[in-house]
Amino acid sequence: MESLVAAVRFLLHGLSLLALAAAILAGTVDSIQSVSASRPMLTSLGNAWLSIDPESLTLAELGADHYISADIWRPYIAPVLAQPTFAVFLLLALIFWIAGYRREPFAGRFSA
Numbered sequence: 001m002e003s004l005v006a007a008v009r010f011l012l013h014g015l016s017l018l019a020l021a022a023a024i025l026a027g028t029v030d031s032i033q034s035v036s037a038s039r040p041m042l043t044s045l046g047n048a049w050l051s052i053d054p055e056s057l058t059l060a061e062l063g064a065d066h067y068i069s070a071d072i073w074r075p076y077i078a079p080v081l082a083q084p085t086f087a088v089f090l091l092l093a094l095i096f097w098i099a100g101y102r103r104e105p106f107a108g109r110f111s112a
Helices: 002-036 046-053 055-066 073-081 085-099
Strands: none
Touching: 002 085, 046 055, 046 073, 046 085, 055 073
């Protein structure tokens, strides 16, 4: 049981690392675009996803409508897709890190 918990914590911290790397990459791209345009440029998650793979965005919308609910895309997923890419990935990194975090015992590691 302990090894399963350790494996899940390792997986969650790995996902956190990947999300953090994606956030840094997206922030770097936004920084370069902002400097070249001489004004702040933030790429939304939806635009980034659309530029990487437009078919999968359409399939995700159709899958959410078919398998989950027809009313889930517009009120819940579309506002997330409108947020800056780096912010969404930073939030995901934080959530994965918190989910995999293990608190130290109150008395410390030398307690009996």
